Amino acid sequence: MKKKAEDRSKRRPVKKRAYTQKPIVQYVVNANPPKQVVWFNKDESNYSMQPRYSESDLRILMVLDQFNIGGTETHVLTCVRELLRNGVHVVVAGKRGEMCDAFAALGCPVYEINFVTNEHIINEADEQKIISQLKQIINTEGITAVHIHQLPSGTFAAKAADQLCIPRLWTLHMLLPYTIDEFELIKSSAAVVCVSPSIMKQLPVKDMSVQLIPNGIDTVQFNYRSLIQSDLRDELGIPKGAPVIMYAGRLSWEKADICRDIIEACRQLRAESYPDLNLLVTGEGRHSEGIKSLVDVIHKETKGNFIHLLGNTLNMSSYYSICDVFLGTGRAALEALACCRPVVAVGVKGFVGLVNPGNYRSAWETWFGDHHADEAWSVEKLKTDINRVLDMPVQEKMETGWVNRNLIKEQFNFTRTTDMLMNVYANILKNRYASYEVE
Structure with missing residues (x-):
């Protein structure tokens, strides 16, 4: 009996099976969205399903027309840098420009997509190709939300996100003379962010839910020297x-x-x-x-x-x-x-x-x-x-x-404005984890 006990003690320990966080089934690139999504307990608390997410679950695709040097692009660069510091996975897509290397230097994936021509006109000729590229990026990077900042890149990004049932949010940096279709895309976003009160006041639809988040400034980078x-x-x-x-x-x-x-x-x-x-x-x-x-x-x-x-x-x-x-x-x-x-x-x-x-x-x-x-x-x-x-x-x-x-x-301060943005992301992610049934 003693010998058997010793033999058992010498047996190699059984390794526990390691489970990855990757989903068993990923989105198919050319998948179509369900015809209808029915939400349960939208107005009532569902205590049986506790939300399970953290900063590491936030996987954001930032979309720009082109990596030019300008206020919008600099704002996005600052946001991306601070989001990365907070453990958020950020991916950026846009046409190659002078700020492309600045984004790449942050260490995040940067995808070059020709949303616009060299004359900065919407690249309608390659629409299907661009949407397909965006869907592949969303699938490969495991994106959980698409953040749009400009047109015409926003039109392509919205269509790609909708086809893969990925929530999207839109930051309005200025109030352009949007077409009806463009404004409907903005209105149907999971969240809309404005950078100034005047944009909020001038929105054609007054009952639209809008978040006010100003541009954040890195006061270490910008200081009198x-x-x-x-x-x-x-x-x-x-x-x-x-x-x-x-x-x-x-x-x-x-x-x-x-x-x-x-x-x-x-x-x-x-x-x-x-x-x-x-x-x-x-x-x-x-x-x-x-x-x-x-x-x-x-x-x-x-x-x-x-x-x-x-x-x-x-x-x-x-x-x-x-x-x-x-x-x-x-x-x-x-x-x-x-x-x-x-x-x-x-x-x-x-x-x-x-x-x-x-x-x-x-x-x-x-x-x-x-x-x-x-x-x-x-x-x-x-x-x-x-x-x-x-x-x-x-x-x-x-x-x-x-x-x-x-x-x-x-x-x-950019840390404050980034916290506000992360709260918007968290709310989008929280809603995405709600229980639903596909018909």
Whole structure:
């Protein structure tokens, strides 16, 4: 008996079968959605089924038209970085562009899909191919929610998600003249997010459930850095102590018009009061060549090169740090405020003026003039507010910068806005785990 007991003790332990978290049956790429989904206990608590999910269950596909340098793309880049830090699996899809490598550097899967042509027109010729590519990505990456930010990529992504019964949400960065079909796609999303109160107020359907989540700013990345002042000024050929004005925006349509008026305002100020004034312009667009031609004419007339066309750049924080006044709108205005810069808000819809505690609310509600404004901009208004900042005492300018930065840290910090977004994702996932029956 003793020997048998010893033999049993020497037996190799039985290995427990390891179960993976992968589903036994995955979606078929060309699967069709069920005709009808009947939900049970939608209004009542179902205590027999407790929700079982965590951050690791959140697998998000972010969709962009193209990886261009702009406010929407920078917003998505910041979101993706913070979501990855929180353990969320994020996949990004879009047409190749200048920010493609920045997304790839985050370590998340990046898929290049030609949603638009080189002329930035919807790629209707390849619609079925694009939808098939998206469905393969959703299936391969185990996506649990599709996050749409733009059109026309959003149209393709919505169709792919619907065919695989994957919930989708839509962030509205601006209120475009949507077609009826496009707005129906937005309205039928599992969640709709707006980046400013003015977009919410202008939505054609008032009873639509909408979440308000502002752009989040990384206040470590965007901060005033005095140490780079002299080197960057030397690189640009700007004398020490010379006032520097900065404008950032896509050089297309109304924002190109704003740029032209800022150039004219700076030309007049240089002739009247500030002979060593310099202007930095960042951004590109369909009217870039026209702006360049205008600058060449002004430089020839004034016999001085004081306007610096910097094109698209990811190193915005450095340029914010050397400017005395920033003019712009939207996310760029938030970034400049985070860098302690005085900001004159001017956007597509009109003029807000010098941002200060007295108009913080109206600046936020109008998205710094980009989504709404009570008055139009003009060269004279731009000149007046630029002059007002340049004439500020040094101490007042410093205090204005501190107050501006505190606003961003308290109201637009990217960790706070990412938490809000993760709550939206969690609610979508919670609803997806509800009990249903397919007929």
